[in-house]
Amino acid sequence: MYSLPFAPLFLLLSSACVASSDQKVLQETTDSSCHNACQALSLSLGSLTHVGLSPSHGQKFFATQQANLIPACIFTPSSPRDLSVGLQTIKSYGCHFAIRSGGHSSATGWSNSDGGVSIDLGEFKDVELVKDGIARVGTGAKWGDVFDFLEPFNLSVVGGRVSDVGVGGLILGGGISYISRRYGWAIDNVKNFEVVLANNSIVNVNQDSAPDLFWALRGGGNNFGIVTRFDLQTYTQGPMWGGFNFHLMSYSDLTSRQSRLNLTSTSSLPYVHSFISNTVSLIWRALCVLGYCIPVNTFFETWQNTTIELANNLHAANTLLSFAYVADVNLHLGCTIVHYTSTVGGPAAYGSISKLPKVYNTYRNASIRDFCDEQKRVNLAGSRNLWLAATFRLNSTLISHIYNIFLSETPSIRLVRGGGAGVNFQPIFLDTIPHFSKNGGNPLGLFAQKEPLMMFGITIKWKHEADDAAVHAFGEAFLQRAVDEGKKMGLWHPYIYQNYAGKGQDVFEGYGEENRKRLREIRGKYDPEEVFGRLVPGGFKI
Numbered sequence: 001m002y003s004l005p006f007a008p009l010f011l012l013l014s015s016a017c018v019a020s021s022d023q024k025v026l027q028e029t030t031d032s033s034c035h036n037a038c039q040a041l042s043l044s045l046g047s048l049t050h051v052g053l054s055p056s057h058g059q060k061f062f063a064t065q066q067a068n069l070i071p072a073c074i075f076t077p078s079s080p081r082d083l084s085v086g087l088q089t090i091k092s093y094g095c096h097f098a099i100r101s102g103g104h105s106s107a108t109g110w111s112n113s114d115g116g117v118s119i120d121l122g123e124f125k126d127v128e129l130v131k132d133g134i135a136r137v138g139t140g141a142k143w144g145d146v147f148d149f150l151e152p153f154n155l156s157v158v159g160g161r162v163s164d165v166g167v168g169g170l171i172l173g174g175g176i177s178y179i180s181r182r183y184g185w186a187i188d189n190v191k192n193f194e195v196v197l198a199n200n201s202i203v204n205v206n207q208d209s210a211p212d213l214f215w216a217l218r219g220g221g222n223n224f225g226i227v228t229r230f231d232l233q234t235y236t237q238g239p240m241w242g243g244f245n246f247h248l249m250s251y252s253d254l255t256s257r258q259s260r261l262n263l264t265s266t267s268s269l270p271y272v273h274s275f276i277s278n279t280v281s282l283i284w285r286a287l288c289v290l291g292y293c294i295p296v297n298t299f300f301e302t303w304q305n306t307t308i309e310l311a312n313n314l315h316a317a318n319t320l321l322s323f324a325y326v327a328d329v330n331l332h333l334g335c336t337i338v339h340y341t342s343t344v345g346g347p348a349a350y351g352s353i354s355k356l357p358k359v360y361n362t363y364r365n366a367s368i369r370d371f372c373d374e375q376k377r378v379n380l381a382g383s384r385n386l387w388l389a390a391t392f393r394l395n396s397t398l399i400s401h402i403y404n405i406f407l408s409e410t411p412s413i414r415l416v417r418g419g420g421a422g423v424n425f426q427p428i429f430l431d432t433i434p435h436f437s438k439n440g441g442n443p444l445g446l447f448a449q450k451e452p453l454m455m456f457g458i459t460i461k462w463k464h465e466a467d468d469a470a471v472h473a474f475g476e477a478f479l480q481r482a483v484d485e486g487k488k489m490g491l492w493h494p495y496i497y498q499n500y501a502g503k504g505q506d507v508f509e510g511y512g513e514e515n516r517k518r519l520r521e522i523r524g525k526y527d528p529e530e531v532f533g534r535l536v537p538g539g540f541k542i
């Protein structure tokens with residue numbers, strides 16, 4: 001997600017409060033099939049198998065609740081053949097397993113196993129340029145490393161926007177990139193997948209060798225096999241322009257909305273927190289008086305109008321709006337992130353957004369790698385995370401209504417420490433849709449779209465496991481009310497972006513019944529025993 005979608009200033013603020021994570025009590029696994037599988041892996045692939053606690057393994061995950069899981073063993077293959085042999089062993093014991101590339105999924109158990117085998121693909125990290133402008137990229141590489149390799153050649157690929165996100169998970173879920181306006185999503189630019197299938201064979205999957213599986217892998221998640229390498233089309237790309245704007249929401253707008261919604265804070269805060277909140281509130285109000293705060297409706301309307309104006313400007317790569325509530329200091333922030341894939345034309349294209357009142361801005365010309373690093377700095381690992389997603393037709397009035405819902409739900413997380421809740425909107429421009437037909441098409445179900453869409457993402461960060469129930473109740477209620485509002489206004493769309501969705505959301509329903517049926521048929525052909533359905537609890541299941 002794009003983070004700010006992820007992650008505005010509130011994450012910077014909150015990161016200061018997240019010095020350590022509460023550790024799960026370490027337990028021995030009691031799952032004997034996995035214990036036996038791990039013993040067998042140790043015997044056949046000993047140097048690649050780690051049994052016992054591994055603190056460094058936990059550090060490979062973005063979300064604390066994933067990092068805290070204790071697998072029975074960690075299997076770290078370094079070649080497709082090792083992986084194939086290991087998979088055969090794990091399967092034969094009926095042990096459940098998780099597949100990790102970059103470990104950035106925020107859902108518990110999605111890429112680290114609780115008591116089963118964690119397959120860590122971090123050794124598949126090679127990047128090389130081969131003929132016809134194709135980059136071969138290992139699934140375990142991080143996007144920052146991929147851009148480091150390609151930028152000296154003035155080349156790029158349709159990849160991630162944050163340096164330490166993994167290649168594998170991002171591509172298999174869709175992959176929204178800085179250059180997606182010009183070339184589509186990452187899945188549309190894969191020329192070939194190297195995959196270990198459920199029957200242990202190692203195959204190259206492309207439009208000629210297996211068009212059905214090639215289609216399914218481009219949005220089908222981890223249901224079809226374990227991908228070890230992606231062959232990606234490269235494109236000429238030099239430095240570009242863009243950055244963040246951090247905004248303070250207008251204090252008077254906010255309080256008048258809160259009073260119209262009859263919102264009064266009932267939570268009594270510990271003295272220190274209430275002292276900090278009151279001080280922050282004083283500074284916030286003073287800054288608003290000085291003209292630094294943004295009127296709420298102007299914020300949403302400017303973003304919508306800019307998105308409409310940029311409909312035919314393919315360099316206008318990234319137009320993201322976000323608002324956030326920092327519970328620790330009771331502060332409401334806004335953020336816009338814009339990127340233009342040329343060093344010429346960006347300031348004019350994003351003129352209206354740039355004129356909005358702001359407290360901080362990072363506009364500059366820089367490389368994709370540099371922008372990815374900036375995103376990494378505001379998307380710090382080490383918190384508990386919940387992400388949820390939906391899609392609507394582009395409409396700023398709906399955003400304003402969703403903001404009211406947000407205001408009326410946030411009091412329930414007023415006492416949650418170490419983070420806050422963020423909301424982000426990013427457009428799917430109509431000119432991106434034709435790219436979904438490239439290379440035989442993809443299963444996302446968006447081909448017939450006739451109006452621009454906005455993806456809606458909720459991202460919540462917090463510190464203590466004890467707050468899980470409150471945060472999940474907040475996130476689910478907020479999502480449901482936002483979807484209900486979208487439906488009421490006739491603006492809801494069934495598509496849910498897999499890479500931003502939360503556990504329990506039925507992303508494949510949004511692909512459409514026909515595509516889901518076809519995905520199931522293809523799974524039946526390539527994984528008739530449903531190894532990836534039965535033994536891999538993580539990931540969205542078709």
Ligand SMILES: Cc1cc2nc3c(=O)[nH]c(=O)nc-3n(C[C@H](O)[C@H](O)[C@H](O)COP(=O)(O)OP(=O)(O)OC[C@H]3O[C@@H](n4cnc5c(N)ncnc54)[C@H](O)[C@@H]3O)c2cc1C
Nearest residue numbers: 001101102103104105111161166168169170176222227539
């Ligand atoms: C800070 C941050 C920034 C982000 N920015 C963007 C962005 O700009 N654009 C975007 O589109 N998304 C973005 N995302 C979402 C991101 O794409 C997903 O979280 C993605 O799943 C991460 O991939 P990973 O390999 O790091 O994750 P992992 O947690 O390792 O894997 C995610 C899922 O994919 C499966 N999987 C991983 N590798 C393989 C494989 N080789 N074969 C089969 N299954 C596999 C795993 O089993 C798991 O279910 C961002 C996420 C974060 C946390």
